[in-house]
Amino acid sequence: MSDCPQEPEPNSSISRRAFLRAGAAAAGACYAAALGYPVYEYLATAAHKAEAEGAQKEVVLNDIDKLPIPSALMFKFGGRPALLIRHGESSWTALSAVCTHLGCTVQFSPEKNQIFCACHGGIYDPATGANVSGPPPKPLSPYRVVVDQGKAVISRA
Amino acid sequence: MLQTVYRWIDERLEISPIIDHALKKRVPDHKHSAWYYWGGICLFFFMVQVVTGILLMIYYRPGPDAYDSVRQITYEIRFGWLIRSVHAWSANLMIGAVFVHMFSVFFMKAYRNPREFGWWSGLALLALCMVFGFSGYLLPMDELAFFATRVGLAIPDALPGMSQLISALLRGGPEVSSATLQRFFALHVVVLPAIFVPLLGFHLWLVQKHGNALPPSEEAKPAAERRSIPFFPNFAMRDMAVWLMALNLLALLVALFPLQLDVAADALKPAPVGIHPEWYFMSQFEALKLLGHVIPGTLGEFVGLGVFGVGMGMWAAIPLFDSRVTTSLRARLTTWFGLLFLAALILLTIIGYIEVL
Numbered sequence: 439m440s441d442c443p444q445e446p447e448p449n450s451s452i453s454r455r456a457f458l459r460a461g462a463a464a465a466g467a468c469y470a471a472a473l474g475y476p477v478y479e480y481l482a483t484a485a486h487k488a489e490a491e492g493a494q495k496e497v498v499l500n501d502i503d504k505l506p507i508p509s510a511l512m513f514k515f516g517g518r519p520a521l522l523i524r525h526g527e528s529s530w531t532a533l534s535a536v537c538t539h540l541g542c543t544v545q546f547s548p549e550k551n552q553i554f555c556a557c558h559g560g561i562y563d564p565a566t567g568a569n570v571s572g573p574p575p576k577p578l579s580p581y582r583v584v585v586d587q588g589k590a591v592i593s594r595a
Numbered sequence: 596m597l598q599t600v601y602r603w604i605d606e607r608l609e610i611s612p613i614i615d616h617a618l619k620k621r622v623p624d625h626k627h628s629a630w631y632y633w634g635g636i637c638l639f640f641f642m643v644q645v646v647t648g649i650l651l652m653i654y655y656r657p658g659p660d661a662y663d664s665v666r667q668i669t670y671e672i673r674f675g676w677l678i679r680s681v682h683a684w685s686a687n688l689m690i691g692a693v694f695v696h697m698f699s700v701f702f703m704k705a706y707r708n709p710r711e712f713g714w715w716s717g718l719a720l721l722a723l724c725m726v727f728g729f730s731g732y733l734l735p736m737d738e739l740a741f742f743a744t745r746v747g748l749a750i751p752d753a754l755p756g757m758s759q760l761i762s763a764l765l766r767g768g769p770e771v772s773s774a775t776l777q778r779f780f781a782l783h784v785v786v787l788p789a790i791f792v793p794l795l796g797f798h799l800w801l802v803q804k805h806g807n808a809l810p811p812s813e814e815a816k817p818a819a820e821r822r823s824i825p826f827f828p829n830f831a832m833r834d835m836a837v838w839l840m841a842l843n844l845l846a847l848l849v850a851l852f853p854l855q856l857d858v859a860a861d862a863l864k865p866a867p868v869g870i871h872p873e874w875y876f877m878s879q880f881e882a883l884k885l886l887g888h889v890i891p892g893t894l895g896e897f898v899g900l901g902v903f904g905v906g907m908g909m910w911a912a913i914p915l916f917d918s919r920v921t922t923s924l925r926a927r928l929t930t931w932f933g934l935l936f937l938a939a940l941i942l943l944t945i946i947g948y949i950e951v952l
Contacts, residue, residue, distance in 0.1 A: 469842075476674035480650060483672040 492516035496593040503588040510546035510564075515592065519543045520581065521553070522590060523564050532581035532592045533567040539574045553578070620806070620826035627810045630699035631830075632837045634802070637696055639838045640689035641795070643845070644727075647682040648784065655734070657780040659773050662859045665735040669856045680854040685845055686728055690875050693721050701933045704917065704926065705808030711914040713805070716798040718911055723791050728873060730783040736776055741860030742870050744779075745771045750883065753896035770862060811926075871951040878940045879903065881947035910936070 494516040502522065505511060511522040512535065519535040523546055533553070537544050542557035546564055553562040560572035567578035584591045605611050622631060654672055656664040668675035697717060700706060706714035733744045748766055752758045767774030813821055824830055872880045886902075887895040909932075917929040 476677050477650065479673040480675060480678055481653065483675070484654075486673075 488517060492518070496591055499590045499592065501588055502585065502590045508548045508551065510548075513592075515581065520592070521546055522583065522592065523553075525565065528585065530583045530585055530590065531565060531567070532583045532590075533562075533564075533578040534581070535578070537574060538569065538576040538578065539572075544578070616803075618825075618827055620803075621823040622807050622826050622830040623809055623813060624822045624824045625810070625813050627703060627812070630703060631807055632834065633692055633696035633699055635834045636692040636837060636841055637689060638795075638799075639841050640685045640692060640845075643681065643685040644689065645788075647678050647685065650678045651682055652784060657734070657777050661734065661736040661773070661776055665737075666856055669854070676853050677849065680849040680852075681845060683854045684848045684852075686731065687874070688841070688845060688848075690721075690724050690728060693724055694875075697721060698933070698937060700808075701913070702930065703808060703810040704929075705810075706914040706917075707808070708914070708918050710801070710805055710808060711918075713798065713801045714914050715911060716794055716801065720791065720794055720798060723787055723794070725875060727783065727787050727791070728875065730779040730787070732873065733771070733776060733779045734783065735856060736773075736860050737857035738860050738864070738867060739857045739870070741771055741862070742866045743872060744775065746870075747872070747876070750896065751900070753893050754900060771860075772862075869951050871947065874944060874948075877947040878943035881943040881950070884947075884950075885943075906936075 497513060497515050497520075499511065499513055499522060502511065502524070505522075505524045507524055507526060509524055511524075513520055513522060515534070521531075521533050521535045521544070523531045523533070525531065535543050535545075537555040537557065537560055539555065539558055539560050542555050544553050544555045544560070544562065546553050551564060552570070553564050553567075554560065555562075555572070555574070558573050560574040561570045562568060562574065562578050563570050567580050569575070569577050580595050581592045582595045584593075622628070651668065654664060654668050654675065655661070665679070668679055670676070700714065700717065729744075729747055733740045748761055748771070752761055762769055765775070765778070766772075767778055809821070871877065882903075883896060883899045886899040889895065890898055913929060913932075917923075917925045919925070
């Protein structure tokens, strides 16, 4: 670079160096975006797919009249575990089985007639899903259950 | 604030001598300086390989699902085609850059004392690159991959006693199967990187230790007439510019010629017409083929592999043969040997392509 360094034009508001710097930074940002976006989308495909599966509207369970009273059946709703609890001959509840504390899977105890979480001792009411004691901050979210001739149709409440 | 953090780290790790060394480092500036970029270009493509390789491993499933997982990567997962094409194209560009790097080192006589270990570690890295290429080629388990691996493993089969060893250790049976795939996968993603990375570290450390070699034409000049530029920031900036060009070339190739997936491998189907090895195996393939016409049968292959062995040995021994800095008969002989080798490589590759296309 043997060109003699020239003073910036007195009336120009931006120097050549600042202009080149800003240009290089902008080009660098474009490259970073062009590299980052495909990588993000590539990695996110699995999550998008799981989300699409989770958009499930209803689940049909067969032969549920064979369940003893009281007892519970574990099933998957939108990729996550859920509980169908049989309280009496025609008394049913369906609840999410994901503990609202830290996401462990809860279980139904017919002896004590309660739902409990083995991870941190959270306890829920099996009839409503209300958090009764322990660390859970919220009730288990309920599903709507329609039972007809041994077939349960479970949908979002 | 930054200064305090730096001082705190420096007191414990003593990094300032390293930084001082890096800041003082200079790179010779002469009419052959452009060849100094090629090692860096190889390094750039290697880094691309590491990143895209890890990304591919996120969705790739070795074993019986391999083909289907590559099909998903190529046609279902967002930008999967891009990651896979970049990995394949960058592999080819990397091996190409390694060849250019090797021949430029050869003709600039940069293997001479004290740089012999640079030459040898470089040759070992090239050999590993080719094993990387060969093992990675099988992983999609499509028809092309299947036959390429079958043929490739059949070549050393011709050596006495090797057949048993290849079958037991590499192929995992008499036929290329998912057992072969599983071990090639382990080789490609664990064993080879575990050898390659430390060796690359050694190679790069040698470059720091010895600096850039001067070509004979510069060495002949009196020291006062030799010019050089600082590594930081001058040469490093030029290096970055070259990397940017490499990235743009890669993007262009991937956008124009994205990688497709062949039909799934089927051991019962005959080999497709016109099947041929990747370009970096073409010269060896063609040499074996030509030799097969002169000396038919297993003996021809045997002689061919013997010739390769001796040739590679001579190529590796060059620094010991041409070790003096002054121009000598040995120096000239070596240059001619290199030209002959390069010409043979190019010619055999061209003949190979003419025959298959």
